[in-house]
Each structure stands twice: as structure tokens, then as C-alpha cells.
Amino acid sequence: MESTTDNRRKRWDTRLLRVKELADLHQPIASALRFYHLVLELQAEISSRSRLVFNPELPLRSQIDVAAVVSEMPALLSLSAQHGPEPLREAAHQWNSFGEQEWIQAIQSALDPARPLSAGPEDFFPRACLQPVAENLQSQLSEDTYTANNVCPVCAGLPQMAVLQPEGDAAGRWLLCSLCLRQWSFRRLICPWCREEDKDKLPRFSSEEWPAVHVEACDTCRRYLKAIDLTVDGLAVPLIDEIAFSVLDVWTADRGYTKIVPNLMGF
DSSP: OOOHHHHHHHHHHHHHHHHHHHHHHOGGGHHHHHHHHHHHHHHHHHHHHOOOOOOTTSOTGGGSOHHHHHTTHHHHHHHHHHHSOHHHHHHHHHHHTSOHHHHHHHHHHHTOTTSOOOSSHHHHHHHHHHHHHHHHHHTTSOOOOOOOOSSOTTTOOOEEEEEEEEETTEEEEEEEETTTOOEEEOOSSSOTTTOOOOGGGOOEEEETTEEEEEEEEOTTTOEEEEEEETTTOTTOOHHHHHHHTTHHHHHHHHTTOEESSOOTTOO
16 A cells, blocks of 8 residues: 555656656746746645644644745745746745744645635745645545535645536536645536536637637626546546646736636746
């Protein structure tokens, strides 16, 4: 039987391999994916250092050791200042001038489930450090059965994306949490934001060039998220593929839709 450490390492190795593959295939976003590869390497190290044991009697977010997360911030800021896109490099230099207390406040703010996530550096830095720690905690729980919640049943985070997985003769829809990366089962024909159920108001946009990824939008609330269909491409790694196909985010935003939650890279 594989150990928890082996499972963690395999999960991160799979993500790292996939982001390299997609960087070679998608030249317009290759530089962003190469930077994301560096971020993933750091997140894998953070994951390996996190030894928290989940207590099912307490909310997940309350179990995160803020001081330990803050200790990872200097490495992320250094990485971002050297290799990040220009806006992130500038923000990293600014954050380096902050005191540790300001980092603590930023982490605590990011842990507030009532606070909306944005695409800016104020969310990238805390979220990049928090994700591997939160994922380690939630992965200690058994897989959930169907839930009607449109927020993560473990940490109350908003869904970042959808994943379609083989389920009998069809495909089941799962949502992936923007903080702890938990996946939970969710109905197909319903908006995860406003719960609209009229299929005529739930358009789906896709490209013949990339059949395994599509946009699931809602004309009632004008929100959307992207979905990765594993029944079309079983080699896809949802967390990575969702970021790689950012061109669909640009296309959808140009048509007046707002993403429920930006991914870690701000798309």
C-alpha cells in the first residue's frame, strides 16, 4: 500500500509533468506555464513540509497553521520577483518590504470564506502558499457522495472549475474547490452560482481544436467556469489544463461573463 507521502509526491509529479507538456503545446501561454511550473515545484515542497492531521470536529480553515504558511512566503516572493510576469514581479518587491504581521493579515484574510477571491497579487501570494496545506488536510477525508452544495463541503470555498468524469454510460460533473482543491459531485444542468436550471439559459462554449475543455456559462447571473472533460481526454490533469486553456477565459470575458473564481494564475 502506498504511503500518504508517496501519494502526495505522485500527485505533484503528475501536475509538473502535465504543465511541461502543455507549455510545449501552447506557445502563446508558454511563459506563464513555465512560471506556473516553478510555482508548482514550490507548492510541492510546501506540501511535503506540511504534517497537519485533520480534525473532523473543526473547520478545515481553522486548522491551518498561519505561522507555518507565513514562513513559506519569502521563497514565493523571491521566485515571483525573479521569474514572474512584470506586475507580479513589482508586487513581490512591494510585499518583500512588508512586515511579517502584514503577511499574517493577508493569510488570515484569504482564509475568510466570505471574502471574494480576485485575480490580483493580494490573492496569488496567500493562495499559492495555502493551497498545498489545505489540500493535504482535505485529502485525509474519504470521498464524498453527491452534495447539493455549490461551495466546497470541506472548506466552504467557491468552485474554481468543473470536471466531467466517467459515470456509468455518461459523465458525472464534479466541482473543484479554489482553496483546498477538493472535488465534490454536483448536478450537471444547474448553475453553480445562482442555481439556474433552465438549460436554454446555460450555454456551453467550446472549440473544435480543444474538445476536452469547454465553458459552462449562465445567462441569468452572467457567471461561468471552465470544465475539463476526462471522458474526452483521460490524460488531462484538470487543475493544470484549466489554466493552460486561458484563451477561453479571454473569449468568454469579452462576451460579458464573469468567472466564479479566477484560477491561481489570474485567468
